[in-house]
Amino acid sequence: MVRVAEEALGRTPLYEEHEKAGARLVPFAGWEMPVQYEGVKAEHEAVRNHAGLFDVSHMGEVVFRGPDAEKAVQRLVTRDVGRLETGQAGYAAVCYESGGTVDDVLVYKNPDDFLVVVNAANREKDVAHFQEHTDGLDVEIADESDDWALLALQGPKAEGILQGFTGTDLSGLKYYRYVVGEVDGLYAVISRTGYTGEDGFELYVRPDGAAPLWRLLVEAGAAPVGLGARDTLRLEAGMCLYGNELDPETTPLEAGIAFAVHLDKEERFLGQEALRREREEGLRKKLVGFKVEGRGIARHEHPVAVDGETVGTVTSGTQSPTLGEAIGLALVLPEVEDSFDVVIRDRPVKARTAQLPFYKRQKK
Template structure:
């Protein structure tokens, strides 16, 4: 894509002023790092970091059959979501392959689905295709929202200075509509880092001022580079790496977001039910590299010289200082295997996910 056609978030000038390295990402010009990935990663683990994730898309579902439409489109049973609650879910093809992974918010009138930037258009086409017979209005509200993620053990204390909403009352995967710095905000206790924190949906015109206030109060500007190492340590999937149209949510290890006994059949449900009965075609494993080297996306996984899978994500974990990663491998693969790192077979072993888990006490504010 030519650079001139890249989209910019309302925080673009803030990033430039901070000296961010801006790179093309899913059609957007986004900050990959400011000071450095390691320093930003550590800031989120020990204090608080602030991310601009305004490239994410938001689609509102309204109308008499909005719930039925959402039920049909996502793997989670959203009838069990109360107003004020949000749930992680997958969107599947009829064959079970994954179109996207999303957050579903139940709002007083309707639903809001938050989608990955790269999938926004594909999702909308998929949503429309499968709900043509329903009385539902789908509105792409992506341009009406900016999204800031404030993450880390000090996130709640920092945010509380700018809002009248009583943050300790917002449970994990819950949200409140309120104000931040006297500006309209949906305050959601969610994130993609493995830390306590909030995702703040604000109006684009307010985003820069909220960003400046929160960074001034101590949140470290954090780029997409650290977002990736943080989510990987937390064992969270990234669409395009662990999840794609050839991989089902069961295979990618997010079965917890798949409710096979929903009252309304969802697209892909039969295929997933069948895969569950017959056994997975591949499975996601977390691993640690034993030898020297860092496994990366696309590296082959082998056992006795035979290819048994592929690394979906890999990095040097800044917190653990070890080379970690995720791989999709054949279901029969056991705990020891090799990864072909730059033409050399390097020993690796499976480890339980997540690689990093915060201490429970850090979650309360």
């Protein structure tokens, strides 16, 4: 019997840097990615207190060009991208007609086109979805993911570190705004965005510029950070992860990202009617944050119960390095109130809802 070889994992342009730094590399969304270097807790604290550097080059970049580019993006995403100014980014969901979630994305409005940044695991699915639902529009949809590397420099010292290598005045760059400029002579899209709850930047550079830029920022004091701490940081910040809080069976309203859903926008988007109905008739489930009061750490897919009856499922959970408490997110029935049990290894453990985000940085 012939065994079919598993498809080779992708490697980002920073793979050799991770190897040299002694990273523990694991398969993630079809890529060989660093899960940690020094350790999740130390890396998490570096981002909260100083600055951390992430390789997120596995993310996908899809560009919409042509006379109907804006119309196409409007049809596909929940945010009204007509409200975006050139040089501004917006967080949005992509939905099926049912209201279920295809992906959560960032939309960048360029002078002549739109860049939609998609999750790595969804790249092929998203591009197929985009093409399927833009029939009749004069638009070119190009997957340009292989033309870019993406580094995220995050933390309170991120601006100070980056400012030493760019002529762009970063102090004037607002949250969710971006500029095209240079970092140490390398062409870069400098975006004040992130997935950690801290101030910081995402830097889109050409693949051959990724390793020199990585080494430069590490030498300037940024700590390399892996996917492990990326997850604990985003969870403390109450941010959704596709495949956990969001999936085809969960709408953006249920996942608590209604701020990214503009039901009133004139250009109809896929899933709009289903989401309008859901808003009028009520949610089938809702996302809540919680803290575990008993012993144990809640994990993805642990059941949530009230009086022995299952009322939902944990979507994400961890021991919070910042709070020193076990925290989590769960999708539960709308009638669930402020306390419930999380079933950890067949044992019900008390938990109480907590306001999101768990952690909010002090603004300057």
